[in-house]
Amino acid sequence: MAKIPQSHPRRKSLISRKTIVEATKNGLLADSAMIAHGRGEAFDYLLGEKTSDIAELSIKESAARLKLAKNPVISINGNTAVLAGKALIRVAAVLQCPIEINIYYRTEERMEKLYDFVKLQRLNVSKEEKPKNWAGNWEKTVMAVKILGREEDGRIEGLEGPRSICSAEGIEKADVILVPLEDGDRCEVLVSLGKEVLVVDLNPLSRSAKMATVTIVDEVSRMADLLLEYVIANTSKEAQWDNDAALKESLRIISNNANK
Amino acid sequence: MAKIPQSHPRRKSLISRKTIVEATKNGLLADSAMIAHGRGEAFDYLLGEKTSDIAELSIKESAARLKLAKNPVISINGNTAVLAGKALIRVAAVLQCPIEINIYYRTEERMEKLYDFVKLQRLNVSKEEKPKNWAGNWEKTVMAVKILGREEDGRIEGLEGPRSICSAEGIEKADVILVPLEDGDRCEVLVSLGKEVLVVDLNPLSRSAKMATVTIVDEVSRMADLLLEYVIANTSKEAQWDNDAALKESLRIISNNANK
Numbered sequence: 001m002a003k004i005p006q007s008h009p010r011r012k013s014l015i016s017r018k019t020i021v022e023a024t025k026n027g028l029l030a031d032s033a034m035i036a037h038g039r040g041e042a043f044d045y046l047l048g049e050k051t052s053d054i055a056e057l058s059i060k061e062s063a064a065r066l067k068l069a070k071n072p073v074i075s076i077n078g079n080t081a082v083l084a085g086k087a088l089i090r091v092a093a094v095l096q097c098p099i100e101i102n103i104y105y106r107t108e109e110r111m112e113k114l115y116d117f118v119k120l121q122r123l124n125v126s127k128e129e130k131p132k133n134w135a136g137n138w139e140k141t142v143m144a145v146k147i148l149g150r151e152e153d154g155r156i157e158g159l160e161g162p163r164s165i166c167s168a169e170g171i172e173k174a175d176v177i178l179v180p181l182e183d184g185d186r187c188e189v190l191v192s193l194g195k196e197v198l199v200v201d202l203n204p205l206s207r208s209a210k211m212a213t214v215t216i217v218d219e220v221s222r223m224a225d226l227l228l229e230y231v232i233a234n235t236s237k238e239a240q241w242d243n244d245a246a247l248k249e250s251l252r253i254i255s256n257n258a259n260k
Numbered sequence: 261m262a263k264i265p266q267s268h269p270r271r272k273s274l275i276s277r278k279t280i281v282e283a284t285k286n287g288l289l290a291d292s293a294m295i296a297h298g299r300g301e302a303f304d305y306l307l308g309e310k311t312s313d314i315a316e317l318s319i320k321e322s323a324a325r326l327k328l329a330k331n332p333v334i335s336i337n338g339n340t341a342v343l344a345g346k347a348l349i350r351v352a353a354v355l356q357c358p359i360e361i362n363i364y365y366r367t368e369e370r371m372e373k374l375y376d377f378v379k380l381q382r383l384n385v386s387k388e389e390k391p392k393n394w395a396g397n398w399e400k401t402v403m404a405v406k407i408l409g410r411e412e413d414g415r416i417e418g419l420e421g422p423r424s425i426c427s428a429e430g431i432e433k434a435d436v437i438l439v440p441l442e443d444g445d446r447c448e449v450l451v452s453l454g455k456e457v458l459v460v461d462l463n464p465l466s467r468s469a470k471m472a473t474v475t476i477v478d479e480v481s482r483m484a485d486l487l488l489e490y491v492i493a494n495t496s497k498e499a500q501w502d503n504d505a506a507l508k509e510s511l512r513i514i515s516n517n518a519n520k
Contacts, residue, residue: 021291031281038298039305042463046306046514203302205518255519258306258465258511 063230069176087224100170101149323490329436347484360430361409
């Protein structure tokens with residue numbers, strides 16, 4: 001793909017696209033990851049390619065829930081690792097929670113590749129300046145973030161076959177799970193197990209979006225940067241989170257953008 | 261990818277997705293073809309995955325314009341060949357016009373692969389029953405459809421580099437061009453050359469959609485089947501085609517579906 005000019009109005013979106021194409025070539029992503037990315041692009045386009053007020057509110061709510069959790073975990077798939085892995089490692093460091101690599105089309109080869117990829121991201125993040133308003137030993141805290149997923153020693157009750165595989169110390173044990181770009185079936189089962197499921201999905205009509213405890217309708221890398229700010233800041237949970245109302249608000253934005 | 265159950269409510273969409281993934285593996289499509297397909301999926305989802313009344317009207321208008329043309333041509337890229345190649349060969353046979361393979365990321369290898377692919381589609385179509393309400397020797401008529409694109413002997417004035425390459429007998433000479441999934445720049449230039457450009461694009465906000473003479477906001481394979489019916493039937497052109505109004509109507513449908 002050609003170089004993207006600095007001045008291009010949709011530069012960020014085009015860089016993400018390029019990243020996804022290259023990661024596919026490198027074997028990090030499943031066959032249909034590019035198709036999923038394209039769907040996301042279309043919804044993001046209709047959302048104006050920016051974080052809406054309701055998305056920011058759902059990010060704040062998710063931050064508060066992750067901080068209140070006893071065993072929070074951040075589950076990432078290939079697309080998430082590639083687009084927002086570093087930002088989510090920062091979030092995991094601040095929360096002192098593990099990252100679990102959990103992929104829909106699981107193959108050992110891809111799992112190993114993603115593990116190496118995320119491990120390198122962790123190393124790079126550990127060498128960064130510590131985030132604003134955060135106090136502590138950044139390098140040590142980042143390097144302490146566990147990268148789970150390869151051990152396959154946990155199960156998600158209610159799912160069959162490879163989809164049920166998870167980490168015992170990660171998703172199985174977790175009370176609150178942040179799962180960007182999640183699949184609808186699994187989201188439903190995780191909620192039915194009594195876990196709080198915080199989903200990031202650009203399609204407010206998707207099954208995961210509807211099933212989640214909190215749905216963040218936003219692009220995953222924009223969301224992750226903002227989530228970091230909110231997990232560092234002192235934020236509090238809403239007395240009651242109305243996820244249906246939040247989804248309706250995102251749909252209203254899409255509807256307005258289509259009709260203007 | 262797993263087998264898609266007969267009863268799946270989105271079976272057609274999932275089969276298209278599988279087709280695109282397999283064609284990519286076979287080297288028929290460019291790197292980002294899957295991303296483009298994903299974007300289309302999202303818009304089609306918001307359109308209810310069916311041909312709207314306004315889309316049908318724009319198909320009818322396009323059929324009438326193709327029939328009135330002196331030198332009509334159907335330009336197809338990789339995604340179009342894979343999803344709707346056979347249906348468009350049927351249309352070309354009825355119109356007795358050429359098909360031109362014209363791809364954005366042109367490589368000789370991919371051009372040869374697509375040529376062989378479309379040639380085989382033509383052979384298969386020639387062996388089918390002739391379409392309903394059409395009279396003549398189907399096999400002979402189909403086999404007479406020229407497959408242009410490899411000869412690179414034409415130029416699109418106003419474009420630079422590989423994007424300007426076309427067939428002298430095809431796009432260069434044509435007065436009316438049907439171009440599914442077209443790129444915005446090229447669409448604009450073709451219109452500026454005085455050609456009628458009939459675009460198929462699921463995104464009514466895209467530059468091609470806005471630039472085209474007639475925009476068909478519909479999925480390319482559904483569109484192609486319907487177009488065949490209209491080129492066989494006696495249809496007439498509108499006195500005046502208001503493409504902006506047609507696009508607004510498609511946007512209204514998306515907006516309503518998002519907000520219901």
